[in-house]
Amino acid sequence: MSGAGRLADAALAAELEALERALHAPQVRADREHLAALLDEDFSEIGSSGQCHGRDAALGEIPQERAQVLIESDQYAVRLLADDLAQVRYRSRYHVDGQAQRWVLRSSLWRRHAQGWRMLFHQGTPEAR
Template structure:
């Protein structure tokens, strides 16, 4: 066990799975109630924003484009707090991503607390 890194990675992969994105209940369990995302557009989203726009969120359709993750790594920042970094390809675009996952005392599951995506310009390494 890596102090939650494996669980956070499993949660991250679940959140980009169209089957999970199609289920509000499953998606809801993976987001912390205090969740915040800064999207690749620069827009800020809260827990409520994400749940409200879930059906129309990119990557939610079984037949549409999917997020393709790579190079996921994680580190335990403190007990109950894991930082993940990785990259995704989606519909031909690359994005570098960073997520914080936390498990509150008394809770069994890990939830995404913060997420940020930064677009990678074509040709950049």
């Protein structure tokens, strides 16, 4: 996965991958406070369904789906776009009721704040078959 910016160093790449994976964990997805700490105040997303959501919608919807979804992800690539902005790209798929769903290509923008990195934007696009 190529893109703009420069490759992040190994420590930053590991940190941002861990934050992204934390958002996949059922215990984090169930905890509105934990989610709020990871999502930037200006957060928005374009879901793989094509629907757009803001932070409030994400904080309301994500905790409701936590028990039904297991998320598998791989192929992480992290690029630093500016000193305080990074892009994380990877692919993931949900497992619902034991059934693996279609792979989705993911891209997230993370903004650095004094208290750490927070997700600013996220987009999912179904992988071509």
